[in-house]
Amino acid sequence: MTDAHQDAAPAPDTTALRADCGDCFALCCVALPFSASADFAVDKPAGRPCGNLREDFRCGIHTRLRDSGFPGCTVYDCFGAGQKVSQVTFGGRSWRQAPGARRMFDVFPVMRQLHELLWYLTAVLGMAPARPVHAAARALRDEIEAVTLRDAEVLLGTDVAALRGRTGELLLRASELARVGATPGRGRKHRGADLLGAGLARADLHGADLRGACLIAADLSGADLRLADLLGADLRDADLSGADLTGSIFLTQPQLQQAKGDAATRVPSGLHRPAHWKT
Known part of the structure; x- marks a missing residue:
């Protein structure tokens, strides 16, 4: 390849x-529960409309969710x-x-x-x-x-x-x-690995298996993640600045939304660079 x-x-x-x-009809704002945390400013049980929901089913703070203490809403899809x-x-x-x-x-x-x-x-x-x-x-x-x-x-x-x-x-x-043709990272199997806060800056992870890996707050700046399998990988607060995610496999928009990146981060076709990333 x-x-x-x-x-x-x-x-x-x-x-x-x-x-x-x-x-x-704003189902995610009503049907789902959330708890006061770093992701949500308040508690809300399932079935109760969020206090920010308007009568027209629109969010009253949509343009300032992160600044209002609701970053969890911005990563949901x-x-x-x-x-x-x-x-x-x-x-x-x-x-x-x-x-x-x-x-x-x-x-x-x-x-x-x-x-x-x-x-x-x-x-x-x-x-x-x-x-x-x-x-x-x-x-x-x-x-x-x-x-x-x-x-x-x-x-x-x-x-x-x-x-x-x-x-x-x-x-x-x-x-x-x-x-199958990715080298040399293909041999690196980190499926389900605990890589919390790991220092992986500029790491060669081309074609690596990172399924279900915990990469919370990991430093992946400048890393080669081309063709890496990222299905279910936890990328919350992972630093993807300058990383190359070209052709990465099963990466979703919510995963990108949870991570940090910049204008130099290369994202796969079909996904977009989150608005909160550095320019």
């Missing part, structure tokens, strides 16, 4: 897997589950209108998990080296998509763990295929 861009397949359309708050539940499952009726609001709140986290699986499977279809598993990934993606179009009762009865297990097997195989 000589170049991540040469090996990239045409990027599948992920529009439906991106949050569209304009078509959602529903992968498009909010609008699916709002507009498809409940036919455009908000939790203020629908008599079964509780059911809407119960469905939302299930849908979010399903849409996350759809996002990962769609990512596999954009990886040219993973063509041997494209057919299986497409079939599973279609199966999960069909479930997301069913009614609330079917969604709540879905065995998400089983679907996650099947998806995980495909993602692992796709990762191995994509990283």
